[in-house]
């Protein structure tokens with residue numbers, strides 16, 4: 001049984017704990033949160049040990065893998081310690097706050113041999129994975145142009161409202177838009193040129209729109225959380241291939257081609273119908289997929305080769321260059 005130590009029992013920690021409940025061969029063995037009641041809530045169904053201090057969990061708990069679901073500005077500090085303790089570490093996205101932190105994490109992973117996966121969950125999201133298959137297989141020809149969009153109300157659920165403090169979260173650019181950037185880089189690599197526009201007034205990095213120029217295609221990505229609480233969260237894309245258009249909106253993937261519109265069948269969800277308070281996600285979907293992959297690799301002591309630390313560091317550095325760091 002793979003024993004997991006989870007640090008950070010907020011919105012994402014709760015999501016992960018729910019996933020582990022459904023992953024055969026994995027067990028939540030220890031949890032830590034400075035809000036003890038949160039740690040207790042997640043520990044109870046799993047019978048996990050409870051810590052208020054993540055450092056204490058890492059020094060005392062009997063775990064095989066660590067999962068860091070802390071606010072972003074704390075990722076590097078705890079992930080660096082975790083890499084000294086265990087051979088498998090999962091870090092929520094964005095992997096860190098700065099390029100320097102990314103380099104420290106990469107260096108530590110080389111030094112310790114620790115295998116690290118980052119929560120760039122879109123790579124495990126069924127409709128996006130289906131798009132990647134279409135692009136890689138060339139079934140509809142090459143991509144001509146593409147647009148990705150991720151828009152949301154301001155995330156109000158964070159501990160001490162840390163998400164709305166750009167100095168701790170990096171704002172919508174680093175927190176939200178990084179999902180699309182990471183996915184675009186996984187599809188097409190880095191663009192030849194890019195140009196980004198951001199909010200001139202209001203909250204720092206709460207809106208970003210980037211045009212990326214490749215040799216043979218134009219790609220754009222827009223991210224914002226400048227929307228009122230009543231506005232629905234929306235993740236969408238439209239990819240124009242030479243012979244078809246793939247469009248994802250309202251949670252549904254459609255393909256338009258010379259024969260009309262079709263709706264590719266998605267894999268059956270392993271777990272669905274669980275609702276979570278506060279955030280904008282209604283089932284375990286890609287979260288289950290990414291953690292099931294992480295646990296499988298850790299249990300078999302195999303390489304992590306999806307959503308790697310290197311991938312995530314490159315994506316974060318790209319976003320930092322978009323916002324001018």
Ligand SMILES: NC(=O)c1ccc[n+]([C@@H]2O[C@H](COP(=O)([O-])OP(=O)(O)OC[C@H]3O[C@@H](n4cnc5c(N)ncnc54)[C@H](O)[C@@H]3O)[C@@H](O)[C@H]2O)c1
Nearest residue numbers: 008009010011012013033034035069070072092093158159
């Ligand atoms: N992959 C996704 O789609 C997705 C979605 C939401 C959040 N996230 C990421 O997940 C991470 C966590 O975000 P969240 O929404 O769960 O935040 P949150 O504020 O809901 O949870 C953070 C938790 O960490 C605890 N905490 C803070 N400092 C601590 C410390 N020093 N030691 C122990 N516990 C501490 C808080 O008490 C809180 O319970 C962030 O990096 C965020 O960007 C990813």
